Amino acid sequence: MRQMKLRAVLGALVLGSWAGANIETDLSNVLKLGPRVAGSAANESARVYLEGRFRALGYTTRRETFSYPRFDDLGSDVRVGERTLAGQALQGSAGGSVSAAAVLVPGVGTPEDFGRVDVRGRVAVVRRGQIPFAQKARNALGAGAAGLIVVNNVAGELRGGTLGERVELPVLGVTQEAGTALREGERVTLSVRVRQGEVRGVNVVAFKTGVTRPELLFGGHMDSVAGAPGANDNLSGTLAVLDLARRAANTPLAARSFFVLFDGEEDGLHGSRSFVKDNAALVGNLRAMFNFDMVGVNADPLAVGGDGDLVALARRANAGLESFPAGGGSDHVPFTQAGTPTLFFHRGIDPNYHQPGDRVADPALIGATVDAALRTADAVLSAAPAAAR
Structure with a gap:
């Protein structure tokens, strides 16, 4: 009965509640801040804005800090x-x-x-x-x-x-x-001409008060590279995570999930590596980690990669969803290495990747990615735990 109720709730979320204006507004507001390089003022301003959006949805947020050496071109x-x-x-x-x-x-x-x-x-x-x-x-x-x-x-x-x-x-x-x-x-x-310095990175973790052992974690990185506004890479993934939190608020899904914005991905997956290291018990309890990176431009059709069982569940839940062999370039990797089943949502490398022209992402594509993720979350949580792994 519980699984049937959850399925009905998630189905309603997919079918009717995406508000494209929310994604469009958030996209515009964050892009105005400029490139969100880890450790920069724009990165911090974006984090403050996004924390506010999570809290307005009724989530508790916490910051998890870490540091790492970074190589800068002078x-x-x-x-x-x-x-x-x-x-x-x-x-x-x-x-x-x-x-x-x-x-x-x-x-x-x-x-x-x-x-x-x-x-x-x-x-x-x-x-x-x-x-x-x-x-x-x-x-x-x-x-x-x-x-x-x-x-x-x-x-x-x-x-x-x-x-x-x-x-x-x-x-x-x-x-x-x-x-x-x-x-x-x-x-x-x-x-x-180069310099080696120390960077302070900050992850944002959003969750409903009282949720300490989530079964699902939805994540994406919020930092971009120098000179690139990062609309697709990876404000699109950031806003997919935020929209998932928006649609899940006050539903059973929120009570079983964490929503995480990782910092320092572009410098070497530092935020996700730090999260996995500092939250070993939480990570060990997850049935799945969903990662969203570059989902706002259809360089290729939406596809998923990662754990074979999760990929199969996602493709059964989403007609026409493509699959690809997930590589080592995004925040799912530390979770995979820790033994957590992962699913990487991605739309390919667009021509403005890591370029000043990365200024455009399509809210409808981001929303469609969230639709697919919600259907997949339904399939994962409706399956027996062993089957989900």
């Missing part, structure tokens, strides 16, 4: 003759200035690619794609390069690139246009 570039070409240092790169001949490495920077040319003491130039940045950098270092330039494989700046580890080599990401100015054998001066 203005890196490469000089070719009289021209200075701007770029972005990849996180984890060593700083330094190198004046040497440029070597255009064929391919994308595999060991075999570097074996075809001599980059010893020179600045290697490779294309982005196919293998991680860290592998390109390690391969360049192993081949004796004094510096590495990675040329973007799509239009726009190469923003937010990370090696994921420290590599003792100056590594710069540049646009396709800048890449065409780099010619074989021409002397260039690569200047990578």
